[in-house]
Amino acid sequence: MIRLEHSKTPIAAKIKISGSKSISNRLLILQQFCPDLILENLSDSDDTQVLIKALQSQEEHINVGHAGTAMRFLLAYFATQQKVTKIITGSERMQQRPVAPLVEALRQLGAKVTYLGAKGYPPVKIHGFCQQTTQINIKADISSQFITALLLVGHQLPMGLDLHLQGGLISKPYVQMTIDLLTQLGVHVAVEEKRILIEPQQLKPQKINVEPDWSSASYFYSALALAPVGSTIFLYGFKTTSLQGDARLVSWYEQLGVETRETSEGLQLQRVEKEIPTHLSLDLINNPDLAQTLVVTCLGLGMSCDLSGLQSLKIKETDRLQALRNEMQRLGATLRITGSSLHLSRQQNPLQSATIKTYQDHRMAMAFAPLALKVPLMIENETVVAKSYRSFWKDWEKMGFLIN
Ligand SMILES: O=C(O)C1=C[C@@H](OP(=O)(O)O)[C@@H](O)[C@H](O)C1
Numbered sequence: 001m002i003r004l005e006h007s008k009t010p011i012a013a014k015i016k017i018s019g020s021k022s023i024s025n026r027l028l029i030l031q032q033f034c035p036d037l038i039l040e041n042l043s044d045s046d047d048t049q050v051l052i053k054a055l056q057s058q059e060e061h062i063n064v065g066h067a068g069t070a071m072r073f074l075l076a077y078f079a080t081q082q083k084v085t086k087i088i089t090g091s092e093r094m095q096q097r098p099v100a101p102l103v104e105a106l107r108q109l110g111a112k113v114t115y116l117g118a119k120g121y122p123p124v125k126i127h128g129f130c131q132q133t134t135q136i137n138i139k140a141d142i143s144s145q146f147i148t149a150l151l152l153v154g155h156q157l158p159m160g161l162d163l164h165l166q167g168g169l170i171s172k173p174y175v176q177m178t179i180d181l182l183t184q185l186g187v188h189v190a191v192e193e194k195r196i197l198i199e200p201q202q203l204k205p206q207k208i209n210v211e212p213d214w215s216s217a218s219y220f221y222s223a224l225a226l227a228p229v230g231s232t233i234f235l236y237g238f239k240t241t242s243l244q245g246d247a248r249l250v251s252w253y254e255q256l257g258v259e260t261r262e263t264s265e266g267l268q269l270q271r272v273e274k275e276i277p278t279h280l281s282l283d284l285i286n287n288p289d290l291a292q293t294l295v296v297t298c299l300g301l302g303m304s305c306d307l308s309g310l311q312s313l314k315i316k317e318t319d320r321l322q323a324l325r326n327e328m329q330r331l332g333a334t335l336r337i338t339g340s341s342l343h344l345s346r347q348q349n350p351l352q353s354a355t356i357k358t359y360q361d362h363r364m365a366m367a368f369a370p371l372a373l374k375v376p377l378m379i380e381n382e383t384v385v386a387k388s389y390r391s392f393w394k395d396w397e398k399m400g401f402l403i404n
């Protein structure tokens with residue numbers, strides 16, 4: 001457990017965030033098909049380390065811990081290799097995160113996949129592949145990672161892939177990121193309204209420098225929104241034009257007093273004098289990983305907010321809607337939740353200092369951390385941040401936070 005506080009003097013920090021874990025994990029799978037693909041600035045997160053280790057391992061058993069992308073991408077990767085036997089499992093929570101739509105699609109394709117525990121969930125055993133068809137249906141409204149997992153292997157399938165999306169697509173920018181990376185690597189992807197087609201093709205070897213991680217950057221935007229006017233943070237290597245959908249936060253935080261100026265070396269962020277709205281209303285169907293950051297910013301600014309499009313939050317590292325409601329309550333705030341939305345009421349009383357539980361969810365720790373600009377906080381199991389952002393607390397100290 002750590003205690004976190006801030007002297008409330010203006011922040012002036014320069015921060016280097018490692019590569020996007022989403023981009024890194026896609027490129028690491030693609031590198032298996034194209035060993036001459038050179039990758040620079042890979043994410044140093046646990047989720048990426050776990051994937052690297054799994055891809056290098058000769059063992060039959062693979063444990064991906066808490067890494068959702070590693071679970072889904074490896075499942076599709078190993079299941080579409082001939083004569084490969086693997087058992088993939090993960091943490092207790094991972095064994096409650098669904099894989100059924102992906103397993104069903106892989107079986108339709110001709111993969112042999114068996115559940116070793118509860119039906120629809122890891123652990124799974126993979127034991128052989130012979131392509132039977134190109135046409136696959138996949139549910140698009142549970143996790144976009146199922147679609148990405150299939151697209152990452154589609155170009156290597158002997159007959160290619162003709163993917164039909166069923167239900168409304170959630171987390172769409174992550175699918176677009178996959179398509180953009182494939183395109184950058186010379187793969188032609190034909191996209192229609194509810195259909196994605198990939199012919200068998202080879203990747204073009206090249207050197208790719210992974211962009212820094214925008215979801216990680218969100219915590220700095222949140223801190224600046226809560227910091228004294230005149231505070232600045234420089235984020236090295238970022239560009240506002242990005243493969244990552246979470247770059248969208250630039251315009252949202254502009255409303256909340258954080259201005260972004262692009263330079264050749266990165267982004268200069270500044271907390272400016274501005275009239276802050278009393279309410280924020282956003283649909284986060286395309287940006288689920290920003291929900292926790294944004295609701296905490298609103299709390300710190302004394303705003304109310306309505307966030308919708310949050311149906312995937314209950315199957316992430318924890319049930320994030322419940323976790324948010326519990327921890328907001330500890331601070332004296334009222335959060336109402338439904339299966340796909342949340343409503344934060346305007347805070348009438350001053351925030352209470354509290355001990356925040358993190359539920360084995362990196363984003364619970366990182367999202368609440370900026371609130372220490374308003375009230376001292378204790379954060380339990382602070383090392384959870386390593387899932388996506390290993391040096392988070394070191395960078396937090398650079399911003400003048402006192403951590404004990
Ligand atoms: O493809 C990816 O890299 C990701 C997709 C999203 O998941 P869902 O599609 O399950 O919402 C996101 O929440 C996750 O952090 C990373």
Ligand SMILES: C=C(OP(=O)(O)O)C(=O)O
Binds near residue numbers: 066067068069070317
């Ligand atoms: C949901 C997340 O990751 P994953 O699904 O890859 O475990 C996340 O990083 O917020």
